[in-house]
Amino acid sequence: MNRSPRILMILTSHDRLGDTGKPTGLWAEELAAPYYALADAGAEVVLASTAGGPVPIDPGSLKPKGENDEVVERFLADEAMQARIRDTARADTMDARQFDAVFLPGGHGTMWDLPNDAGVTLAVEQAWAGGKVVASVCHGAAGLVTAKRPDGQSIVQGLKVNSFTDSEEAAVGLTAVVPFLLESRLRELGGQFVGAGDWQPFVVRDGQLITGQNPQSSGLVAAEVLKALGVK
Numbered sequence: 001m002n003r004s005p006r007i008l009m010i011l012t013s014h015d016r017l018g019d020t021g022k023p024t025g026l027w028a029e030e031l032a033a034p035y036y037a038l039a040d041a042g043a044e045v046v047l048a049s050t051a052g053g054p055v056p057i058d059p060g061s062l063k064p065k066g067e068n069d070e071v072v073e074r075f076l077a078d079e080a081m082q083a084r085i086r087d088t089a090r091a092d093t094m095d096a097r098q099f100d101a102v103f104l105p106g107g108h109g110t111m112w113d114l115p116n117d118a119g120v121t122l123a124v125e126q127a128w129a130g131g132k133v134v135a136s137v138c139h140g141a142a143g144l145v146t147a148k149r150p151d152g153q154s155i156v157q158g159l160k161v162n163s164f165t166d167s168e169e170a171a172v173g174l175t176a177v178v179p180f181l182l183e184s185r186l187r188e189l190g191g192q193f194v195g196a197g198d199w200q201p202f203v204v205r206d207g208q209l210i211t212g213q214n215p216q217s218s219g220l221v222a223a224e225v226l227k228a229l230g231v232k
Contacts, residue, residue, distance in 0.1 A: 205228065
């Protein structure tokens, strides 16, 4: 690619864990690690969310300043980035055909809004139909479950795919809280689910589709996206 790749990142706007009243949202590392990997490699990264405006960050993904991973510390200290996540575009105002990849970071919030948002579904479908890269980390794969190929088949049908696993969902005690189990749903849609042990960094690429398992996989997914886009 002779020009800088353009990547559309679509984030969750949902901030509550089902009926529990507990806060959730975007998992900080799943935005920060890929964002900086992509931007540092010269990509233009545009941020959108289902509702537009401010993006909720899951408080469980943040520690006091100085105690987070280096990339999350960078994210917290980056005033321009903080301003951007307070004022995201709405997903349904974006034309995914103008981008080289659509990237879906996770966080539990995605389980409630990504599958049901027409703007997300359209963006993923436009990217797929255009031969663009479609990537997700962890629960971001919730944005794949309603998207279809031009032939009407699920985007994941017959492809190797990965996400936060049912085992990991059980480990965090949210099996009965989430609206559906993501690994199970991807399997039901015909995806060839492949994964690693709980909390192990893991990414799988099958053609245009690049999917990673958990927060620890965020950087691996970004690296695969850059490789797929021909960025050294």
